[in-house]
Amino acid sequence: MSLRDSLLRRIAAEGPMTLADYMRACLFDPDHGYYATRDPLGAAGDFTTAPEISQMYGEMLGLCLAQAWIDQCAPSPFTLAELGPGRGTLMADILRVVRAVPGFLDAADLHLVEASPTLRARQAEALAGHAPTWHDTVDGLPDAPLFLVANEFFDALPIRQFRRDGTGWRETMVSAEGEALRLALSPATPHAKLAERLEDTDDGDIVELCQPAATMAQAIGQRIETHGGAALIVDYGDWRSLGDTFQALRGHDHADPLADPGAADLTAHVDFEALARATPSAHSLLTTQGVFLERLGITQRAERLAAGLSGDALASHVAAHRRLTHPAEMGTLFKVLAFYPHTVAPPPGLEAAGQAQ
Ligand code: SAH
Numbered sequence: 001m002s003l004r005d006s007l008l009r010r011i012a013a014e015g016p017m018t019l020a021d022y023m024r025a026c027l028f029d030p031d032h033g034y035y036a037t038r039d040p041l042g043a044a045g046d047f048t049t050a051p052e053i054s055q056m057y058g059e060m061l062g063l064c065l066a067q068a069w070i071d072q073c074a075p076s077p078f079t080l081a082e083l084g085p086g087r088g089t090l091m092a093d094i095l096r097v098v099r100a101v102p103g104f105l106d107a108a109d110l111h112l113v114e115a116s117p118t119l120r121a122r123q124a125e126a127l128a129g130h131a132p133t134w135h136d137t138v139d140g141l142p143d144a145p146l147f148l149v150a151n152e153f154f155d156a157l158p159i160r161q162f163r164r165d166g167t168g169w170r171e172t173m174v175s176a177e178g179e180a181l182r183l184a185l186s187p188a189t190p191h192a193k194l195a196e197r198l199e200d201t202d203d204g205d206i207v208e209l210c211q212p213a214a215t216m217a218q219a220i221g222q223r224i225e226t227h228g229g230a231a232l233i234v235d236y237g238d239w240r241s242l243g244d245t246f247q248a249l250r251g252h253d254h255a256d257p258l259a260d261p262g263a264a265d266l267t268a269h270v271d272f273e274a275l276a277r278a279t280p281s282a283h284s285l286l287t288t289q290g291v292f293l294e295r296l297g298i299t300q301r302a303e304r305l306a307a308g309l310s311g312d313a314l315a316s317h318v319a320a321h322r323r324l325t326h327p328a329e330m331g332t333l334f335k336v337l338a339f340y341p342h343t344v345a346p347p348p349g350l351e352a353a354g355q356a357q
Helices: 003-014 019-028 055-071 089-100 117-126 192-198 211-227 272-277 289-295 298-306 311-325
Strands: 078-083 108-113 133-135 146-151 160-165 168-177 180-185 206-209 229-238 247-250 253-255 265-267 283-288 334-340
Touching (some): 003 019, 003 168, 019 168, 055 089, 055 229, 055 289, 089 108, 089 117, 089 146, 192 206, 211 229, 211 272, 211 334, 272 334, 283 289, 289 298, 289 311, 298 311
Parallel strands (some): 078 146, 108 133, 146 229
Antiparallel strands (some): 160 206, 283 334
16 A cells, blocks of 8 residues: 555544654655655755765764864763764764774774664665664663764654644644645644743744654753763754744655655754753754854865865865855755763864854
8 A cells, every 4th residue: 555545544544643643654654654765865866965965074073073072081982873874974984084083983882873774774884894783763872971973864853833823823734635635734722832932923923843853852962961972963944943844855856745655855944942952961052064164174174175186076076065064055054053061161163152051
């Protein structure tokens, strides 16, 4: 049975479903789920991510983590972790650049959180020789100092969406009209988790909640405060959720999220405030990707690499640097949120950054 047919049956039996339940089914249904069944990355896929654009991205994140590790007196052993590693490109670039940091690789124990069997196989190829351990959720990560990266992971987590109506909220639901899936709004009800948002929203405003993101951020922050470490969470989004950001991407273009369940990537912008507030045990700082990469020296690194290039290779290298950092490209839309223990200075690149807790 197609995923659309099984969703229509489910709606007929149980009534309209939340966007969170719809996203979960479309992304991770074992037979038809978008991530469960394919590698969606790269030019031939549906979207391209920062690590797939240039090795410089992984180099900057790797050196940032290594400096944070040195600043915390080089704990050994420690957990080097990534959430949703995709093709394993980011971690491969990190592992290459940190070879220059004495003791880092000997102390590192590599752990990956990945739900897709297809992508686990890609990661095993890219990281052969580093003996990663895979986990289904962050709860499986060891109780040890934790140095973690997550790039475009949190945007794939299931959200619920609410539209303000008086002092209540109407939830966006997926319902059926004949054989077609349609968005519908539930009747307005008060919602305890949105009580605070009555202060900064008006009638008709849309707010999104991502409970799995908050739960994971809490678990990561708790480990970092208890055992030491740092987390770099990079994604598109803003400090506070406002507006409809639920979207589908297919073939590098926007698509109708209901048109072909399981065939398109479904995402929402990350609410960084919700992640930071879920981790009261650790400090957090937010800055934009462009500023973060510039502070870590991406331009000097780009110039170094450019010296060995010419023609098309040079042109695409220059374009990649611009794409990662320029405000009109990924530089401002993408943000970096860092978690680190109360007792230490922030990881490099985040000092005196915008929003502090
Ligand atoms: N970080 C990579 C890939 C981003 S795509 C990059 O930047 O190129 C999102 C990744 O997160 C995929 O590997 C996907 O399978 C994984 N993922 C999404 N939701 C997940 C979940 N709930 N649990 C575990 N992995 C998940």
